[in-house]
Amino acid sequence: MSFVALIIFLISWMAAPLALYWIFRVRKPRVAWIALSIGGFFAVAQFGYWLSEVSGKSRIRHYREVRAFLQDTSAQASVFRGLDRDGALNMLSLMAEGLAAYGARYPRERAEATALLRRTVQLATDGDRQTLIRKTQDWKNEGFALAHLNLILGWYQYLSGKDDYRRLNLEISRHLINEIAASPYKHLRSIPFNDGFWPSDNAAALLSVALYDRNHQTHLSERTASYWQRYVDTEIKDPGTGVPCTQAGRDNRCREAPKGSQVAAMVAYASYFDADWSGDHWKRSKHFFKHSLLTFGASYREFMPRSTPPEMHVSGSGSDDMAFLAGLRAASFTGDRLAYFQFRHALLFERLNLGSGRHFTARAKIAQPANRMVCTAMLFTAEAGKAPF
Numbered sequence: 001m002s003f004v005a006l007i008i009f010l011i012s013w014m015a016a017p018l019a020l021y022w023i024f025r026v027r028k029p030r031v032a033w034i035a036l037s038i039g040g041f042f043a044v045a046q047f048g049y050w051l052s053e054v055s056g057k058s059r060i061r062h063y064r065e066v067r068a069f070l071q072d073t074s075a076q077a078s079v080f081r082g083l084d085r086d087g088a089l090n091m092l093s094l095m096a097e098g099l100a101a102y103g104a105r106y107p108r109e110r111a112e113a114t115a116l117l118r119r120t121v122q123l124a125t126d127g128d129r130q131t132l133i134r135k136t137q138d139w140k141n142e143g144f145a146l147a148h149l150n151l152i153l154g155w156y157q158y159l160s161g162k163d164d165y166r167r168l169n170l171e172i173s174r175h176l177i178n179e180i181a182a183s184p185y186k187h188l189r190s191i192p193f194n195d196g197f198w199p200s201d202n203a204a205a206l207l208s209v210a211l212y213d214r215n216h217q218t219h220l221s222e223r224t225a226s227y228w229q230r231y232v233d234t235e236i237k238d239p240g241t242g243v244p245c246t247q248a249g250r251d252n253r254c255r256e257a258p259k260g261s262q263v264a265a266m267v268a269y270a271s272y273f274d275a276d277w278s279g280d281h282w283k284r285s286k287h288f289f290k291h292s293l294l295t296f297g298a299s300y301r302e303f304m305p306r307s308t309p310p311e312m313h314v315s316g317s318g319s320d321d322m323a324f325l326a327g328l329r330a331a332s333f334t335g336d337r338l339a340y341f342q343f344r345h346a347l348l349f350e351r352l353n354l355g356s357g358r359h360f361t362a363r364a365k366i367a368q369p370a371n372r373m374v375c376t377a378m379l380f381t382a383e384a385g386k387a388p389f
Helices: 001-024 031-055 057-071 073-081 086-103 107-124 128-134 137-140 141-161 166-182 199-216 222-234 260-274 276-291 319-334 336-345 363-383
Strands: 290-293 299-300
Touching: 001 031, 001 199, 057 073, 057 086, 057 107, 057 363, 073 166, 073 199, 086 107, 086 128, 086 141, 086 363, 128 137, 128 141, 137 290, 141 166, 141 199, 141 319, 166 222, 199 222, 199 260, 199 336, 260 276, 260 319, 276 290, 290 336, 299 319, 299 336
Parallel strands: none
Antiparallel strands: 290 299
16 A cells, blocks of 8 residues: 555545544534544554555465465365366466566565466366367367466466476467457457457457567567557447447447446456556546545446346346456556555455355355455455566
8 A cells, every 4th residue: 555545545534533623622622532533543543554554464365375275186176166167267367467476576485486376377277278278279269268378378487487388378379369460350259159259358368468478579469459459449439438348249349338347357457568558448447337435445346337237147146246356456457556445445344255155055155165266366466466567
């Protein structure tokens, strides 16, 4: 938490008590001193919370949870039971990003973080995820999975300096960038059986190629990334808000209205290869998805105010939790320290589990360990911050 953000929080909470003290200091000194005492209590509590954040206790705790997961095969089996292949790769990608940033920022932890990253690569290339690597004929429809696998490979080399997986990394990078460049819509397909395309998934794909460029001093992504950004800015914006649509398609440029989780994910990934462009989209999205109470706490919602959620949306399913965590990560990566710590304050009163455990069903029991670990991965990545790029 920056010192400037702390001052803003202190001023916002001390303004009312100080005003009451000034008004009643002569006529009702007891009331004035009570108001001043309450303000002082909040100031001390806020300062204590600031010290706790500066110390990095939460980041260290989540790092240890990620480390325990990557070293415990029984925990891995429990978590992977609650995730499909794409969900598992997404979670491992978040862990890899957090570990890369953590190891780069804290040299004493670099060796251990590198070893954990290697374990992350092994998990990402095992089981049904290994099948993805072998079936190159299906890659055209697997943009989401390939992007996150490529990110894991790239973050490993970023921190370790080893090119053990360079051939696979290059093969996937060329495929992703060629698919985006060849498409008249400057987007690749994310999943089979759906001809739509998601800007957030394509931002992840572009970052994975930009990471390959950074690691190997090549220039595969630069021109295509600028074409993609131009298409997002001009062709697939929600007409009422100007925010990029969640999903677009050939027949409908805005097939699915903007969602907080998707916009924030796009912002976080794009912040690596174009910080200014990413920051502009973050500022615009906050106007529609961020809801704050003064400056103390804030939420980042999945759906815009007064918008009707899709019929398939299940209340309490965890989509708002995911949007909140994605917003926390986007605020961290764009350097929005005030929003970041508004979200951090909100976490003091929120219990996030992505909907698991709220219904006593077999599926909820299976999903609970997986969802808890996804939350941990996203929190750790946001707390570790954007990797020096």
